């Protein structure tokens with residue numbers, strides 16, 4: 001796991017800002033609301049003695065609203081998919097000045113409203129890059145080797161023995177051309193792993209060519225070229241107005257028939273109906289999705305019926321170490337915000 005800041009520097013810096021909060025005489029402890037009861041203990045350990053913590057009884061919207069009513073907190077520790085919007089902030093009250101979200105993405109947070117209210121926001125980029133990139137490769141490997149279909153054959157007793165040499169043929173990652181949509185931190189972590197698999201070429205799209213792309217030997221191309229040439233396409237771009245529904249019918253029609261799409265960013269990047277059609281019509285080979293729309297996915301979703309789809313339930317960052325690192329960074333961001341210091345990983349509003 002790469003660290004953003006050396007641990008020692010981080011520790012000393014945090015102690016410094018903590019002393020500023022705690023040493024202010026006659027000042028009642030500031031209050032932090034943790035909007036999810038399953039946040040790792042490490043966050044509580046960091047807050048201990050420095051702030052008063054109030055934890056929501058549940059991670060659903062009603063519990064959060066109920067917990068915030070009259071609680072008069074100074075900061076919100078956001079964790080989970082509930083939208084942080086006007087209703088939430090109005091319930092929390094005007095004294096809220098700091099928000100830390102235990103996530104890299106912040107499309108569920110009304111950033112314009114935060115900015116208007118003078119609230120600072122921090123997120124947790126980078127500490128989850130490796131875990132998410134691992135899931136991207138997990139999905140690419142299982143989609144290309146037809147994991148879902150194979151498992152079903154075993155369960156249903158339709159496993160043809162391997163003396164049939166053409167049984168369950170998949171696609172190779174080695175020697176393939178790979179396209180990465182969005183060569184940010186996670187996109188780069190995916191590219192590094194792919195180099196170990198011996199891919200022939202790495203292409204990427206984004207706003208601009210990046211020096212990191214050159215270092216990785218990746219080639220900056222336009223979207224059409226990436227779709228046309230890639231055997232694997234990894235979606236690693238954040239959800240913005242620009243990327244919302246970018247993977248539509250036209251997008252899939254430009255992909256190779258043997259192409260595989262892997263989504264580890266945000267579900268709304270994909271027009272799911274168009275994806276399902278492309279998978280059914282054999283317009284593409286397979287898809288691996290860690291993110292869907294909606295989440296949780298309905299049990300009767302067509303995606304669950306298709307054997308050329310591999311699904312994981314948004315577990316990109318779900319390892320013990322990574323979640324601990326995210327909780328720790330969120331807590332430290334909040335303490336810094338409360339102390340009037342710049343957060344370690346602020347979101348520019």
Ligand SMILES: *[C@@H]1O[C@H](CO)[C@@H](O)[C@H](O)[C@H]1NC(C)=O
Nearest residue numbers: 111112239240241242243244
């Ligand atoms: C995104 O789109 C929404 C709705 O169309 C609009 O209100 C908002 O200002 C847009 N945001 C940006 C950053 O362009």
Ligand SMILES: *[C@@H]1O[C@H](CO)[C@@H](O)[C@H](O)[C@H]1NC(C)=O
Nearest residue numbers: 263266267268269270291292
């Ligand atoms: C990619 O995942 C995001 C996050 O859940 C989702 O909103 C989007 O629809 C997905 N796109 C595709 C093509 O699966």
Ligand SMILES: *[C@@H]1O[C@H](CO)[C@@H](O)[C@H](O)[C@H]1NC(C)=O
Nearest residue numbers: 040041042319320321323324
């Ligand atoms: C998860 O991490 C915490 C904090 O380091 C540790 O106490 C706990 O034992 C870990 N749990 C597992 C299942 O690894």
